[in-house]
Amino acid sequence: METENVVKILKMLQNEYSEAKYYLDFRNPVDLVCATILSAQCRDEVVNATTKKIYLDFKSAKDYAEASVEELEKYTSSITFYKNKAKNIKKAMEILDSEYNGKVPESTKELIKLPGIGKKTANAIMQNAFGVVEGVIVDTHVIRISQRLHWTNEKNPEKIEKDLMTLLPKEYWKELPHFLKSLGRDVCKAPTANCKECVLSKVCPSFIS
Numbered sequence: 343m344e345t346e347n348v349v350k351i352l353k354m355l356q357n358e359y360s361e362a363k364y365y366l367d368f369r370n371p372v373d374l375v376c377a378t379i380l381s382a383q384c385r386d387e388v389v390n391a392t393t394k395k396i397y398l399d400f401k402s403a404k405d406y407a408e409a410s411v412e413e414l415e416k417y418t419s420s421i422t423f424y425k426n427k428a429k430n431i432k433k434a435m436e437i438l439d440s441e442y443n444g445k446v447p448e449s450t451k452e453l454i455k456l457p458g459i460g461k462k463t464a465n466a467i468m469q470n471a472f473g474v475v476e477g478v479i480v481d482t483h484v485i486r487i488s489q490r491l492h493w494t495n496e497k498n499p500e501k502i503e504k505d506l507m508t509l510l511p512k513e514y515w516k517e518l519p520h521f522l523k524s525l526g527r528d529v530c531k532a533p534t535a536n537c538k539e540c541v542l543s544k545v546c547p548s549f550i551s
């Protein structure tokens with residue numbers, strides 16, 4: 343797709359979903375490490391309801407590091423794969439506490455070394471905790487809709503991210519996932535899209551009447 347048409351689509355999305363914003367609640371980078379670990383394959387509302395309680399009792403990486411996994415599990419039990427995620431939170435916070443003086447490193451390379459943090463969650467932390475945009479968050483909505491828009495033929499999230507970084511002007515890298523999450527929940531659903539109701543109905547190559 344020509345860059346001109348991509349920008350046209352991005353502007354249409356921006357007009358339609360001007361209120362779209364990052365979806366996980368946090369107060370500081372340590373909170374966001376916890377929230378992003380919990381967010382894998384879990385609805386944002388459930389993560390936000392869970393972290394609301396966690397944040398009351400855990401203020402620093404040390405607080406998490408000193409808790410037992412069983413104690414953390416009491417907070418995370420309504421989350422998918424909660425046992426594994428509780429373990430990852432504890433291990434990640436132990437590393438932050440012992441190796442980074444309780445701070446979250448402002449580096450994608452360092453972040454992806456933490457248990458439970460991949461490229462997607464590292465992008466989310468870099469963008470939202472530090473205001474540094476080095477990539478595009480590729481979640482399930484970005485994968486599905488980028489394919490439907492023919493912005494990528496790839497299935498692997500890292501390859502999709504590379505395609506998007508080549509195709510999209512950088513000023514849209516941070517906002518695109520917010521727009522596509524709104525579009526995906528609204529009309530471009532899996533498995534069936536409601537194309538007649540879609541703001542992109544006249545420009546999308548996958549439009550189904």
Ligand code: SF4
Pocket residue numbers: 487490491529530531535536537538540541542543546547548549550
């Ligand atoms: S036209 Fe249909 S397939 Fe294309 S983005 Fe909209 S809902 Fe999705």
